[in-house]
Amino acid sequence: MSLFKPRVPLAPLEYTKRLWMRAWVGLVLFFLYAPLITLVAFSFNDSKRNIVWRGFTLDYYKKALDNDSLMIAMGNSLTIAFISTIVSVVIGALAAVMLWRFRFPGKTATEGAMALPIVVPEICMGVAMLVFFAKIGFPTDLPWPFSLGAIIIAHITFCFPFVTMVVRSRLTSFNREEEEAAKDLGATEWQAFRDVLLPHMKPGLVAGALLAFTLSLDDFVITFFTSGPNTITFPVKVYSMVRFSVTPEVNAASALLIALTVILTTIALKVQSRMGGTPQGH
Amino acid sequence: MQDWKLNRALFASIASAPILWLVLFFIVPLGLVWLYSFGTNVGLTEIDISGTFANYARALEPLYLGIFVKSVGVAALTTIICLVVGFPVALAIVFATPKWRPWLLLAIMLPFWTNLLIRTYALMAVLRKEGYANQTIGWMWDNWSGLMTFAGLQPLGQFEPLPLLYNNFAVVLGLVYVHLPFMVLPLYAALDRLDKSLIEASLDLGAGHLRTLLSIVAPLAAPGIISGIIITFVPALGAYLTPDLLGGTDSQMIANVIERQFKRANDWPFGAALSFLLMYATFIAIAFQAMKSRQAERRQ
Amino acid sequence: MATAPKQPIISIQNITKRFGAVAAVDNVSLDIMPGEFFVLLGPSGCGKTTLLRMIAGFEVPTEGRIIIDGQDMAHVPPNKRPVNMVFQSYAVFPHMTVTENVGYGLRIARVPSSEIKSRVEEALALVKLDGFGARRPDQLSGGQRQRVALARSLVMRPKVLLLDEPLSALDAKLRAAMQFELADLQEQVGITFVTVTHDQDEALSMAGRIAVINRGLVAQLATPSDLYEFPTNRFVADFIGSVNLFDGRLVVDEPDRAVVDSPEIGRIYLNHGVTGPHDANIHVALRPEKIAMIPEAKGKPSAPECPEGDNIAHGQIRGMSYLGDITIYEVKLDSGRVIRVSRPNLSRYDQEDFTWDDKVWLSWHGSSPVVLLS
Numbered sequence: 001m002s003l004f005k006p007r008v009p010l011a012p013l014e015y016t017k018r019l020w021m022r023a024w025v026g027l028v029l030f031f032l033y034a035p036l037i038t039l040v041a042f043s044f045n046d047s048k049r050n051i052v053w054r055g056f057t058l059d060y061y062k063k064a065l066d067n068d069s070l071m072i073a074m075g076n077s078l079t080i081a082f083i084s085t086i087v088s089v090v091i092g093a094l095a096a097v098m099l100w101r102f103r104f105p106g107k108t109a110t111e112g113a114m115a116l117p118i119v120v121p122e123i124c125m126g127v128a129m130l131v132f133f134a135k136i137g138f139p140t141d142l143p144w145p146f147s148l149g150a151i152i153i154a155h156i157t158f159c160f161p162f163v164t165m166v167v168r169s170r171l172t173s174f175n176r177e178e179e180e181a182a183k184d185l186g187a188t189e190w191q192a193f194r195d196v197l198l199p200h201m202k203p204g205l206v207a208g209a210l211l212a213f214t215l216s217l218d219d220f221v222i223t224f225f226t227s228g229p230n231t232i233t234f235p236v237k238v239y240s241m242v243r244f245s246v247t248p249e250v251n252a253a254s255a256l257l258i259a260l261t262v263i264l265t266t267i268a269l270k271v272q273s274r275m276g277g278t279p280q281g282h
Numbered sequence: 283m284q285d286w287k288l289n290r291a292l293f294a295s296i297a298s299a300p301i302l303w304l305v306l307f308f309i310v311p312l313g314l315v316w317l318y319s320f321g322t323n324v325g326l327t328e329i330d331i332s333g334t335f336a337n338y339a340r341a342l343e344p345l346y347l348g349i350f351v352k353s354v355g356v357a358a359l360t361t362i363i364c365l366v367v368g369f370p371v372a373l374a375i376v377f378a379t380p381k382w383r384p385w386l387l388l389a390i391m392l393p394f395w396t397n398l399l400i401r402t403y404a405l406m407a408v409l410r411k412e413g414y415a416n417q418t419i420g421w422m423w424d425n426w427s428g429l430m431t432f433a434g435l436q437p438l439g440q441f442e443p444l445p446l447l448y449n450n451f452a453v454v455l456g457l458v459y460v461h462l463p464f465m466v467l468p469l470y471a472a473l474d475r476l477d478k479s480l481i482e483a484s485l486d487l488g489a490g491h492l493r494t495l496l497s498i499v500a501p502l503a504a505p506g507i508i509s510g511i512i513i514t515f516v517p518a519l520g521a522y523l524t525p526d527l528l529g530g531t532d533s534q535m536i537a538n539v540i541e542r543q544f545k546r547a548n549d550w551p552f553g554a555a556l557s558f559l560l561m562y563a564t565f566i567a568i569a570f571q572a573m574k575s576r577q578a579e580r581r582q
Numbered sequence: 583m584a585t586a587p588k589q590p591i592i593s594i595q596n597i598t599k600r601f602g603a604v605a606a607v608d609n610v611s612l613d614i615m616p617g618e619f620f621v622l623l624g625p626s627g628c629g630k631t632t633l634l635r636m637i638a639g640f641e642v643p644t645e646g647r648i649i650i651d652g653q654d655m656a657h658v659p660p661n662k663r664p665v666n667m668v669f670q671s672y673a674v675f676p677h678m679t680v681t682e683n684v685g686y687g688l689r690i691a692r693v694p695s696s697e698i699k700s701r702v703e704e705a706l707a708l709v710k711l712d713g714f715g716a717r718r719p720d721q722l723s724g725g726q727r728q729r730v731a732l733a734r735s736l737v738m739r740p741k742v743l744l745l746d747e748p749l750s751a752l753d754a755k756l757r758a759a760m761q762f763e764l765a766d767l768q769e770q771v772g773i774t775f776v777t778v779t780h781d782q783d784e785a786l787s788m789a790g791r792i793a794v795i796n797r798g799l800v801a802q803l804a805t806p807s808d809l810y811e812f813p814t815n816r817f818v819a820d821f822i823g824s825v826n827l828f829d830g831r832l833v834v835d836e837p838d839r840a841v842v843d844s845p846e847i848g849r850i851y852l853n854h855g856v857t858g859p860h861d862a863n864i865h866v867a868l869r870p871e872k873i874a875m876i877p878e879a880k881g882k883p884s885a886p887e888c889p890e891g892d893n894i895a896h897g898q899i900r901g902m903s904y905l906g907d908i909t910i911y912e913v914k915l916d917s918g919r920v921i922r923v924s925r926p927n928l929s930r931y932d933q934e935d936f937t938w939d940d941k942v943w944l945s946w947h948g949s950s951p952v953v954l955l956s
Contacts (some may be wrong), residue, residue, distance in 0.1 A: 011642045012485055012660055013478060015377040024370045025386070032393045032462065035404035038414055042407070095300035102293055104286035110301065117308055121520025121564055123537040124315070124557045127544050131318060131554070132311035157307045160300070189292065218397045221522050225544070235399045242403045242527070246410060254400040265395045269388075482640055483673035483731075485660045487687030487738065497686075501677045 040258065043251035060252040070253055073237035080148050080233060081216040084155035088212040089205055091156065092163025096204075097197075099164070100171040117158045118165070126225035129154045133226060140228055147231050154226045155216045162215060163208035170204030203271065210268040214261060319554035329550060337555035346539065350559070353535040356450070356525075357518035360457040364465040364514050365507070367458070372469035376476075387470070394463040402527050405456050409446040409528070416443040452528040453535075457518050464517070465510045472506020473499070505575040512571040516564050536560050589652065591616040591742060591774050592637060597646035599632050599798075606632045608798035609646070614742075614776060619768050622778045623785040624795035625821070631746060633795070634778045638667045638744050651741050666735035667744040670751070672727045674719045680706070680730050681715035687738045705737035708767070725756050736771060745777040749784055761787045782822050786810065794818050815956045819867040824910075826873075826921040828866045832858050832953070841892070842866050842953065846919040851885070851892035853948035858955055865954040870910065870924040872950040878941035887948040895944045897921075899936055913942060 010017050016025075046057035064070055095114060099107070117125065133150045142149065174197065182192040220235040227236055234257065241250050286293040319338070321331040340346065375386045393401060408414050420441045427438040446452060476499065484494040500507065522537035529535075536556065543553025590613035599607040606629040614620045622630040635641040637648060639660030648655045651664060666687075675683050684705055688698045706712055709729040719727055728748065735743055748764065749757045765788045768775045779785050785792050786806040794801040794809065794817070802809060802818045813819035816827060830844030835856055842850040842864065850866050858864055876883055878896070885893035900920060901912035909932075911923045923944060925932070936942065 009642050009657055012491075012640060013377055013481065016374045016379070016382070021370060021374050025374045028367060028371050028462070029389055031459070032390075035408045035459075036393065036396065036401065039400070039404040039407060091300045091303055094296050098293075098297045098300065101284055102286045102297070103283045104293065104297075113304055113309065114300075119516065119564065119568060120312075121517070121537065121560055123520055123522045123540050124312075124561050127540060127553060127557050128308075128311035128315045130544055131314045131550065132307070135314055153307055156303070160303070164300075189289075214395060218399075220397075220399050235397060238399055238403070239523075242399070242406065246403070246407045250403065251407075254397075254403060257397055257400060261395050261397065262392070265392065477671060477673065479669040479671050479673040480675060482638075482660070483667070483669055483675070483734075484686070485640075486638060486665075486667045487734065488661045488690045489686075490661055493690060498675060502675075 036258065039251055040255045043248055043255045045248060047248070060248040061256070063249050064252040064256065067249070067253075069232070070234075070237055073232045073234045076148060076231060077217055077234035079145055080151050080155060081213050083145075083148075083152050084159055084216045085209050085212045087152075087156045088159040088163050088216075089209045092160040092208055092212070093167050093201065093205060095160065095164040096167035096171060096201075100168055114161050114164055117161045122219075122221040125154075125158060126222045129157075129222060130225040140230075147228075150226045151223055151231060151233065154222050155219065158219070158222060159212040159215050162211050163205075166208040166211060167201055167204040170201060170207075174200050206271050207268060210264055210271075214264055217257075217260070315554045315557055318551050319558050321551040321554075323549065323551060337552045338559070340552060341555050341559055346556070349534060349539055350536055353519055353537075354563070356454060356457065356533075356535060357515050357521075359454055360461060360518045361465075361511050361515045363454070363458050364462050365469075365511065368462055368465040368469055368510070372466050372473055375466075375470050376473040390463050390466050398460060398523060401460060402456060402523055405452075405459055406447060406527060409452055409455070411443045411445070411447070413446070415446055419444060447528060448530040448533075450529070450533045452530075453525045453533045456524040456528040457521060460521075460524060461514045461518055465514045468506050468510040468513055469503070472503040472510075475506075476502055504578045508571050508574045508578070512567050516567055519563060519567075520560055588615055590614055590649075591618075591651055592776070593647075593649040594633070594637075595647045595649065597633070597636060597643045597648065599629070599636060599641060600644045605798050607636070607643075610795075610798070610800055611646075612793060612800065612803070614774060616741075616774055617772055619765065619775045619788055619790040620777070621785040621789035621792045622776065622795055623782060623789075623792050623821075624780065624801075626780055628795045629798040630778045630780075630795045634667075634744050634746055634776065637742070637776065638665060639663050664741040665744055666738050666740040666742075667746065668728070668731045668735050668748055670746040670748075672724075672731040672751075674722075674727050674730050674734075676719050678719075679715065680711065680717050680719070680722070683719070683730055684715075684734045684737050686734065691738075701737050702733075705733040708736060708771070709733045724751055725760070728752070728760075732767075736773070740773065742774045742776060745775060747779055748777060749779070749781070757784070764788055786822070794821060796821075811952075813867060813952060813954065816865055816867070816954050819952065819954060824870055824922060824924075826868045826870065827954075828868070828919075830864060830866055832856070832860060832862055832864050835860055840953065842951070846917050847895050847915060847921070848917075849892045850951050851888045851948050852951055852953065853887050856953040858953060865956075867952045867954055868921075868946060868950060870922040871908075871926075873921075873923045873944050873946045875911065875913070875923050875925060875936070876943050876945075877936070878943060880943070883943050883945045885945040885947065893946050893948060893951075897942060897944065899938055899940045899942060902936070902938065909936075911936065913944065 015021050042053075043060055044056050044058070045053055046059070047054035099111060099114070104110075129150070138150050140147070178196050178200075179192050182196045183189075187195060218235065220239060223233050223236055224239070227233060234253075238250060238253060238257075241247070241253075286297075317331050318329055320333050320335070321329045322334055322336065324330045341350075371390070375383055375390070378386055406413075410416075420443065423438060423441040427441075431437040480498055480502065481494055484498045485491075489497070519535075520537050521535060522541060525533050525535040525538055526541075529538075537560070540553050540556045540560065543549045543556065547553075592612075592614040594610060594612040594614075597607055597610050598605060608629075610629075610633065622633060624630045632641055636643050637650070637655075639655065639658065655663060675686065678686065681702055684702045685698045688701060693701070702715070703712070706715060709732050711726065711729050711733060714722070714726065714730075719730070722730065728751075745764075749760050752760060761784055764775070764777075777785075777788065786809075789806055791803065791805055792809055793803045796817050801821075802814050804812070809818060809822050813822065819825045820827065828842075828844045828846050828850070830842040830846075830850065832840065833843045834841035835858060837855045838853070840852040840854065840856045840858075842852070844850055844866060850868075874883075882896075883894065884890055895915050897913040897915040899911050900914045903910045906927070908924045908926050911925070912920050913923055914920050921944075925936075
């Protein structure tokens, strides 16, 4: 029976050293990563049918980059994400300061309403935006980048509550006496905010901005309901491509977006660990 | 905390932008949908808010009720699978060495930051008829068949690729694939907060690992387990993309029906009613979680 | 009737525990006898808790064997060991009542419920918690929660009860009361107690025997009074109580007397032999309360049981700290070395006898100094 016992017995709480546990975690990670890794690997595959490995090529990246409509969609996505992030950070930070700083009637209701865009199913928010822009008759013939306005407004609406959440949790660690000390030394309300509170909020703002950027860049469902034929974003374009076929070109485009996300996430984690901010999920 | 009356100008300058934005671009649109849900179509684009409940009544017809029930079932199944698969993973992360823990967490988090569409697409490439899953199974089939011939047995027949895509199986698998991190993270947070000596005390008093898990770990991690369940269940219930891309004709979920009303069938009032039913279901789930976690906190 | 030599209840044989390259416990061997109140004492991080957790089965030794009641524990998981533990955090299950907590182990052992009921009540009475059965842990004070943890372990009737820093989370008054209570309790139930602590007062007041642990090694294993009066090394002398340590040279070493020459305090006479290497550099420990102090004006004293001129030093008071029952003086010797001397305040005005900058004579008995070779 000693055959089946490890030579050195495990301590009872060393769950992670147990073989079945390791196998389990390994299988889960395989399940999570194998599809993504094959996707990236086959973007370099020199075969149209995307099934058997035929050798390394960058052709499909070239093709993806030469595909005008794909690149226009990418440009739209980045523009939308950029503008949405800036506005979301401003509005989100203001909301965070408001909820952190003030006592006012209807505060609980406001807090609840601020959390709503996070919990409401995407599809409901998407149709709400569709109905809203149809009702107010949002012009569809504006020149670029104003034509993206509807999408940008929708994105800001679902991004800024996330920024609020991140910044607010950062604010809880602020020592109020620092602000009082600044005022004691003669700073005005604005100067105290600029010189004391804002620097403290900075890691939260950066983390919130990166979160908003990723959310905006990734969103499909809500954009799907607000985009028109001239305002295609990258995910919407990819959606129309993948609906019926699996091609190496889509793999290449996807791999580019994955790379972008990984880079952004790495920056976010670096910034957070350097600034000592609390890591945030959603 | 400062009373807003002490400095009204400051409060107004801080609060006006977010509150205005939220009201104008969130509350008003949702309110419109809510109003439409009591309306009827007149003409091609005109909608008359007549205060009718006909849309809700139609949603309760067997066809739509069936889809609703099915969506809840699929979301529940997804949640259960995520819980069963995710719990040991969360446990492993909690008890991993400090060197490994952040990497394991990152490994779980990273797919979560990858575009949902891309992850779904990646799964399509794996599951389709000539996908990697079928290739692997086919390869094993052929080898096994060869082995049987070698052993003098009747070889297996020609390998028929399994229908892995465009069915309910693919939808559940896809939802699990997408939502697993949602489950693991709150479980991890709850287990990490748990005082490890409670587990040791239980073992010390003679309980085995399973008994300890059921009578000590599970009750104490209950708030985390419940929030993991809700965080997984809510988006799974409202999932649009996964059933749309991975499902077959019979695996439509509620979100797909809503989309069809707005984009194809052009029956906005009915779509609005369905949207609000989905939202109410979501709110009930969240209220349930809030109630349960408050109970659990009071019990501790 | 001849009594058979007692078998140790716990026999720790050449136990080593390494975490990576660091040995938390380094080749320790110990025997703990049945019915003993045994204390593992040492500074934090010395390996004492690791040793306790290896006995309980929560850590696996890298080398060596642990034998409990004649049985090798190498492959016995904690839930199958005849020992129970009281955790430092008490680890009282927050979602169970006091009764449910105490009965938990019995329920797992499938003891009939009527017996569980009576044994739980008995255990609660033992720790003076009768009537608290229906309470939840959050309705209990820290001291009461500890009693629940104690009852929960005692109700299992273990062969050995392990206690990890049992008093560290209690306030000073409660701690003093609990020290006596634990010792009483141990006598009452007759179970072997093995306690880990970093607090020397706690160890001295409760223990039958103490193993002082330092850097994973047993520095000394002895009764409390032997540890205090006959330390065998500088670590123990310094760790237990307060002490003045001097470096010196052993110049005389005969069966009935020894003399150490210390540049810091002069000639130290001992009225017994020390069997140390002659002329070697050694250390002498002298406890503050064993030094007598008189004002310089009273003239040079002579130390009892010493040759004239030995065990005497002259100095000046540089600091005082009045502690109520005693006063501790810092005396700067003529050599420049500062030593501590303590005096009981025998009368209410005693502390006024000496004050800052007073010149004083110090002397001590020939049996007081302890020679330490390491």
